[in-house]
Amino acid sequence: MTSGFTRRWRRAGGVLSVLVAGTLTAGALAGCSTGDDTDAKPPAMESVGARVAAEPLLRWRGKWVTWRNVSVDLRAMGTGDILGKVTVEGHTAEVLHVGGGPTLLRGNVDYWRSALGTGSDTESRQFAGAWVELGGGRLWGVDLEDLAPGTLGPRLRDGFPGQASETQGGEGAVSSGGSADTPASPGPPVPGGGAAAAGSGEAMSTGAAGSTPSPWAPATNEAYGLRPPEGVEQDAVRYELPSGRGLGRFWVAARPPHRLLAYTGQDIPGDPEAGPSNVSLTMSPAGAREAKRTYAEMIARLRALPARLRIDYEGPGFLLYDIERAVGCGGACPGAADLSLSVRNTSPRLTGSASARLELYGSSRPFGRERLVGRCVVQLPILPPGGRASRTCRVSSTEIGAVLKEAAADGTLVMWRTSEDLHYGNVSGPSDSAALTETLTAHADAAGW
Secondary structure (H helix, E strand, O other): OOOHHHHHHHHHHHHHHHHOOOOOOHHHHHOOOOOOHHHOOOOOHHHHHHHHHHOOEEEEEEEEEOOOEEEEEEEEEOOOOEEEEEEEOOEEEEEEEOOOOOEEEEEOHHHHHHHHOOOOHHHHHHHOOOEEEEOOOOEOOEOHHHHOHHHHHHHHHHOOOOOOOOOOOOOOOOOEOEOOOOOOOOOOEOOOOOEOOOOOOOOOOOOOOOOOOOOOOEEOOOOOOOOOOOOOOOOOEEEEOOOOOOOEEEEEOOOOOOOEEEEEEOOEOOEOOOOOEEEEEEEEEOHHHHHHHHHHHHHHHHHOOOOEEEEEOOOOOOEEEEEEEEEEOOOOOOOEEEEEEEEEEOOOOOEEEEEEEEEEEEEOOOOOOOEEEEEEEEEOOOEOOOOEEEEEEEEEOHHHHHHHHHHHHHOOOOEEEEEEEEEEEEEEEEOOHHHHHHHHHHHHHHHOO
């Protein structure tokens, strides 16, 4: 199979040469024009990026893998505002992201059970059916604002500028003729970074002005195992990510207006350390009318938010705590220790609680080997900003008595140590509904929708 460009060249020259082989020389043929020459060259990614940046909205459909199989259908506006759906293992949730602000999800209990994993029934029931703020900001490893036309367009134009991934070692670009798993040898070095796609027959693009070498090299030949996603024009031209920006490629329509069609690869473009793999996404412009309708839907949802939202919290700890120990040995000396946990909520915004698993270790000799003597669990109450609480749990174990007896026999003091593992729960914060609505309205006004 040949590329779209090769097929067009054959229609423009090869077929004509058969018809007039006996009367025209090769030199005469070179001067003929069929009117199809203008689109017979691969499009410059700089111009593709400029068109993407000007789009009011891009519609993204596709999938990737983190520790779950994820599929999405998202509408991304130029400023990074996004509305759509995410499906995890067959269970779907709504997604709403305000550019520069939070990401909100609303799914049923099955979605949250699938998302949170084993042992999450209580939290899944709390989240089910309500808008929940994602504490980590990313949607299954993906920064949603990277999908916005206003972000993606300039990156395409400039070749994803920034620090190359150290793990790529500057050899991240896969040349045509290889695959993401088994990259072929890169082509010859080209000034400005990257390598020409092996066998593409195309030199490195020089950009619109012709003065700055482009990091993009169009590949118009086929490479084993590299195909556009299903439903995408099969003669689309592929552009491997610039060196160090991950393993993947964009697909661009072979014919004018040379729309950006899809992305496939092992990494999220420009962010190879993000975590998602086996990425396959299609994108299509949806126009100003769809952008206006999407903004109206988003604003209606934001206005209907309750005063507070639950948060799927992944951020730094906001409960400052201290642990006190009271270890004793009485009677037959089975031993017991009371562990007291005192907590203060240091967040000015968040309300939350935590379940704390406390472990007690002891050593009868200075710098000697310590051993785990027991553990207990403390359940903290829900604390508002600035709130304080103390809770105590008891560790009862014959190991405590054993450590104390060893220390008494040696005439030494016991070295006690505690470790703690806090699991946050019931975290909530103000929805800031009015402020988010105002922000989104300003974004829509600035875009002219």
